Amino acid sequence: ANIDKLLGGLLARDGFDESRCASRFGSYLYRKASSHKPSPYLISRLRRYEDLHKRCGPDSESYRAALEQLKSGTKIGSTDCNYLVWMSFSGLGNRILALASTFLYALLTDRVLLIDRGKDMEDLFCEPFPEKSWLLPLDFPLLDQFNSFNPNSTHCHGNMLKTNAMNTSSGVIPSHLYLHLVHDYGDHDKLFFCDDEQSLLAKVPWLIMKTDNYFVPSLFLITSFEQELGRLFPEKGTVFHHLGRYLFHPSNHVWALITRYHQTYLAKADESIGIQVRVFDSRPGPFKHVMDQILACTLKEKLLPEVDMQDSVVTVSENPKLKVVLMTSLNAGYSENLRDLYWEHPTITGEVVGVYQPSHEEYQQTERQMHNRKAWAEMYLLSLTDALVTSAWSTFGYVAQGLGGMRPWILYKPENETTPDPACQRAMSMEPCFHAPPFYDCKAKTGIDTGKIVPHVRHCEDMSWGLKVVDSHDEL
Amino acid sequence: ANIDKLLGGLLARDGFDESRCASRFGSYLYRKASSHKPSPYLISRLRRYEDLHKRCGPDSESYRAALEQLKSGTKIGSTDCNYLVWMSFSGLGNRILALASTFLYALLTDRVLLIDRGKDMEDLFCEPFPEKSWLLPLDFPLLDQFNSFNPNSTHCHGNMLKTNAMNTSSGVIPSHLYLHLVHDYGDHDKLFFCDDEQSLLAKVPWLIMKTDNYFVPSLFLITSFEQELGRLFPEKGTVFHHLGRYLFHPSNHVWALITRYHQTYLAKADESIGIQVRVFDSRPGPFKHVMDQILACTLKEKLLPEVDMQDSVVTVSENPKLKVVLMTSLNAGYSENLRDLYWEHPTITGEVVGVYQPSHEEYQQTERQMHNRKAWAEMYLLSLTDALVTSAWSTFGYVAQGLGGMRPWILYKPENETTPDPACQRAMSMEPCFHAPPFYDCKAKTGIDTGKIVPHVRHCEDMSWGLKVVDSHDEL
Ligand SMILES: Nc1nc2c(ncn2[C@@H]2O[C@H](COP(=O)(O)OP(=O)(O)O)[C@@H](O)[C@H]2O)c(=O)[nH]1
Numbered sequence: 022a023n024i025d026k027l028l029g030g031l032l033a034r035d036g037f038d039e040s041r042c043a044s045r046f047g048s049y050l051y052r053k054a055s056s057h058k059p060s061p062y063l064i065s066r067l068r069r070y071e072d073l074h075k076r077c078g079p080d081s082e083s084y085r086a087a088l089e090q091l092k093s094g095t096k097i098g099s100t101d102c103n104y105l106v107w108m109s110f111s112g113l114g115n116r117i118l119a120l121a122s123t124f125l126y127a128l129l130t131d132r133v134l135l136i137d138r139g140k141d142m143e144d145l146f147c148e149p150f151p152e153k154s155w156l157l158p159l160d161f162p163l164l165d166q167f168n169s170f171n172p173n174s175t176h177c178h179g180n181m182l183k184t185n186a187m188n189t190s191s192g193v194i195p196s197h198l199y200l201h202l203v204h205d206y207g208d209h210d211k212l213f214f215c216d217d218e219q220s221l222l223a224k225v226p227w228l229i230m231k232t233d234n235y236f237v238p239s240l241f242l243i244t245s246f247e248q249e250l251g252r253l254f255p256e257k258g259t260v261f262h263h264l265g266r267y268l269f270h271p272s273n274h275v276w277a278l279i280t281r282y283h284q285t286y287l288a289k290a291d292e293s294i295g296i297q298v299r300v301f302d303s304r305p306g307p308f309k310h311v312m313d314q315i316l317a318c319t320l321k322e323k324l325l326p327e328v329d330m331q332d333s334v335v336t337v338s339e340n341p342k343l344k345v346v347l348m349t350s351l352n353a354g355y356s357e358n359l360r361d362l363y364w365e366h367p368t369i370t371g372e373v374v375g376v377y378q379p380s381h382e383e384y385q386q387t388e389r390q391m392h393n394r395k396a397w398a399e400m401y402l403l404s405l406t407d408a409l410v411t412s413a414w415s416t417f418g419y420v421a422q423g424l425g426g427m428r429p430w431i432l433y434k435p436e437n438e439t440t441p442d443p444a445c446q447r448a449m450s451m452e453p454c455f456h457a458p459p460f461y462d463c464k465a466k467t468g469i470d471t472g473k474i475v476p477h478v479r480h481c482e483d484m485s486w487g488l489k490v491v492d493s494h495d496e497l
Numbered sequence: 498a499n500i501d502k503l504l505g506g507l508l509a510r511d512g513f514d515e516s517r518c519a520s521r522f523g524s525y526l527y528r529k530a531s532s533h534k535p536s537p538y539l540i541s542r543l544r545r546y547e548d549l550h551k552r553c554g555p556d557s558e559s560y561r562a563a564l565e566q567l568k569s570g571t572k573i574g575s576t577d578c579n580y581l582v583w584m585s586f587s588g589l590g591n592r593i594l595a596l597a598s599t600f601l602y603a604l605l606t607d608r609v610l611l612i613d614r615g616k617d618m619e620d621l622f623c624e625p626f627p628e629k630s631w632l633l634p635l636d637f638p639l640l641d642q643f644n645s646f647n648p649n650s651t652h653c654h655g656n657m658l659k660t661n662a663m664n665t666s667s668g669v670i671p672s673h674l675y676l677h678l679v680h681d682y683g684d685h686d687k688l689f690f691c692d693d694e695q696s697l698l699a700k701v702p703w704l705i706m707k708t709d710n711y712f713v714p715s716l717f718l719i720t721s722f723e724q725e726l727g728r729l730f731p732e733k734g735t736v737f738h739h740l741g742r743y744l745f746h747p748s749n750h751v752w753a754l755i756t757r758y759h760q761t762y763l764a765k766a767d768e769s770i771g772i773q774v775r776v777f778d779s780r781p782g783p784f785k786h787v788m789d790q791i792l793a794c795t796l797k798e799k800l801l802p803e804v805d806m807q808d809s810v811v812t813v814s815e816n817p818k819l820k821v822v823l824m825t826s827l828n829a830g831y832s833e834n835l836r837d838l839y840w841e842h843p844t845i846t847g848e849v850v851g852v853y854q855p856s857h858e859e860y861q862q863t864e865r866q867m868h869n870r871k872a873w874a875e876m877y878l879l880s881l882t883d884a885l886v887t888s889a890w891s892t893f894g895y896v897a898q899g900l901g902g903m904r905p906w907i908l909y910k911p912e913n914e915t916t917p918d919p920a921c922q923r924a925m926s927m928e929p930c931f932h933a934p935p936f937y938d939c940k941a942k943t944g945i946d947t948g949k950i951v952p953h954v955r956h957c958e959d960m961s962w963g964l965k966v967v968d969s970h971d972e973l
Pocket residue numbers: 111112113114115116298299349350351380382384385386387392393395396397399414415416417418
């Protein structure tokens with residue numbers, strides 16, 4: 022069981038106070054073992070990263086030296102450790118995906134990841150690295166400027182490129198740069214994804230990154246990272262699956278929500294299915310076309326049994342198979358509807374179906390503490406189910422599928438208040454979708470369809486212009 | 498198990514098509530055996546009643562003869578069978594209690610009970626008597642006049658007394674009388690509960706009764722019934738418990754709701770508690786003072802475990818004891834609140850507590866079919882729990898406690914939007930309360946406190962002027 026406890030070697034054994042993070046070594050009790058093993062190379066790189074983090078993290082000699090560089094404004098001489106600071110930004114699902122991408126970038130560039138704790142990162146997550154914190158110290162010099170960083174800031178990489186302020190030939194290297202990789206970023210910001218810029222960025226001791234996106238797919242298109250990514254992830258569609266389970270351990274508060282809910286409502290079921298309903302509509306709902314879509318998908322894909330509307334099945338078996346549906350949604354209507362359906366009518370299979378929804382917060386309240394604890398608990402609970410249905414465009418669902426190692430059935434985004442037909446599609450991989458990828462050929466300096474360059478980076482099922490990593494066995 | 502199946506001999510074995518009423522012989526699988534055995538005398542009287550019903554019920558020779566009497570207006574000669582027709586009236590809880598009282602009166606007076614099916618009696622209940630239906634035939638001559646029966650009708654017993662139209666010395670006996678025993682009844686209607694009137698009513702072949710009350714307690718105060726009631730119910734506080742389980746078998750539709758809900762949500766629990774929340778307020782709620790009351794009662798009485806609001810209990814046991822709360826209410830707010838409480842915080846006992854509410858119909862919709870099926874299913878489900886909390890004044894709760902054979906904790910009726918202190922009281926007996934009893938001494942022809950005449954008829958816990966039957970060992 023020890024190998025299970027460490028998720029196949031993904032997690033470091035030592036350097037943690039177990040009582041401060043019950044989820045780290047307790048998750049294996051709730052989740053069935055992943056069928057995807059992390060590669061030995063990924064494991065060794067994680068251990069190497071941990072050593073780097075220990076050596077360069079807050080309070081270290083190197084950290085203090087790097088801070089001096091930062092204060093002086095330009096890089097002087099060589100640096101021992103380079104840093105990547107992640108800015109806390111956007112909804113929780115987006116943040117998790119952005120942070121995983123940022124960590125992968127740190128891993129690829131040998132940088133130390135430090136995170137802005139924002140309103141509640143500390144409240145929601147355990148420390149992922151042994152011994153040294155990943156939290157950006159509160160006295161970090163630029164912290165009070167974070168709110169004012171924007172695409173036009175002087176130190177914004179894209180802006181400097183636009184204004185030709187990035188004069189590297191002079192040999193003067195700025196000690197920090199701001200990387201604006203938010204969904205609304207411009208063409209110059211997008212040059213981040215070009216090899217030329219990467220070799221330049223490599224010289225800058227402090228990179229401060231703001232993003233709400235899972236930009237991993239585009240990292241796969243940067244030639245200089247290609248080989249390393251191939252070694253880290255021989256099974257390509259497992260990037261977030263592994264990094265997510267490595268990085269994101271629910272804090273004890275959140276873990277208590279997860280385990281209590283599981284024990285109270287889900288543990289006794291013979292089978293469970295998660296349905297994540299995210300409706301991008303400002304009106305409150307519930308909407309009939311969405312309810313119809315949920316039913317069309319789950320019944321057609323045989324995730325849920327049909328009911329006998331004529332109630333002709335009167336024989337009640339004494340100990341029927343129990344299936345539970347865990348539904349998450351801001352609105353209570355869909356689960357109530359489904360719960361009533363399976364209460365009011367028998368299934369044609371004789372199973373009984375229980376329907377659960379932990380919360381229905383009605384509207385997105387990104388900043389309230391209990392709200393995000395519950396949102397995180399719900400993503401995690403979804404990831405513990407046996408099969409998953411998600412909503413198009415939602416990072417909330419991506420997190421669940423990735424942590425759970427499941428290829429979900431994705432409910433297409435309805436247009437014109439009409440139930441799409443087909444209602445859903447099975448995802449090609451369990452990877453999240455990058456919603457705002459660049460479409461630029463760095464070498465040819467021209468536009469290109471980045472979803473057609475390599476077989477393992479394709480357009481997403483749920484967003485035609487998005488990119489996602491897939492396992493591809495047939496080369497282009 | 499056969500004795501269980503027949504509820505200790507309460508139910509007749511033969512004369513039923515089992516498939517048409519799965520609940521009759523299936524209930525013992527869901528309810529633990531009652532610790533109250535029906536008396537052998539009650540059992541023999543029920544069998545005798547069944548014989549009477551078979552002989553005199555619809556389609557029999559005697560029934561046809563009695564109909565002739567009815568049509569002729571006055572009683573001519575002697576009658577073979579006398580009838581008691583129950584009019585369907587009021588909310589479902591009231592109806593069930595009224596019907597049980599009516600059946601007991603039929604039993605005491607050797608009448609055949611026939612019920613007006615109203616909108617949904619047939620949809621909700623099985624036939625309780627072997628072979629012959631208890632449903633009043635649809636061609637019953639007076640059926641179309643039922644709606645117009647009122648305290649001032651010519652054939653209303655009370656009205657006839659008031660207007661001196663009840664001239665019995667002439668020897669002319671009307672072939673039918675209307676008994677108005679609705680909560681708003683007048684002093685003359687109340688003379689029904691006097692021996693003199695009973696000996697007169699005994700001669701009338703057809704009695705048609707309209708009531709929304711559990712009038713059993715006042716039957717105990719009628720001298721001529723006293724001895725028989727004592728023989729039928731040596732354990733006095735079990736009248737509704739036995740008669741309710743004898744008479745009210747959920748129809749297959751409702752039984753499916755009950756068993757499906759039970760199997761899906763309740764069966765796997767180690768312990769269950771029912772909480773029936775009925776708020777007599779026209780505003781929608783939920784109300785804070787009611788929520789506070791529910792918590793005050795259940796925590797103080799140790800029906801539910803305290804939670805640790807500081808979340809200091811972090812150790813999660815792997816297989817904690819599971820307690821479920823089945824809450825019924827027209828409003829969803831109370832159960833959501835309770836569910837959140839036990840999700841958000843650990844209990845100090847280490848138990849986990851699941852909270853369920855089958856429906857929340859928001860307002861009373863007495864006539865919609867599925868609404869009353871669910872109301873009936875919910876009363877029944879409450880009766881299957883291990884401990885019960887009910888709301889003052891509510892017949893819905895009385896039905897549950899009676900069928901379940903439980904002395905509930907009664908939540909006092911809040912006044913001035915304030916949580917009562919104490920919040921609840923354990924009931925003296927599992928009997929329902931008669932909400933509108935007469936206060937009249939038939940012999941002395943004067944007012945009297947009818948709650949102080951005999952030790953086994955007392956004022957109710959939840960309504961000071963109500964009367965209920967209790968087990969009394971200390972004589973007055
Ligand atoms: N508890 C809960 N919160 C949700 C749900 N759906 C959306 N939210 C809230 O809305 C935010 C949505 O932002 P995000 O997590 O980035 O997901 P996305 O907008 O679906 O990509 C979440 O962080 C939650 O705060 C849900 O099903 N349950």
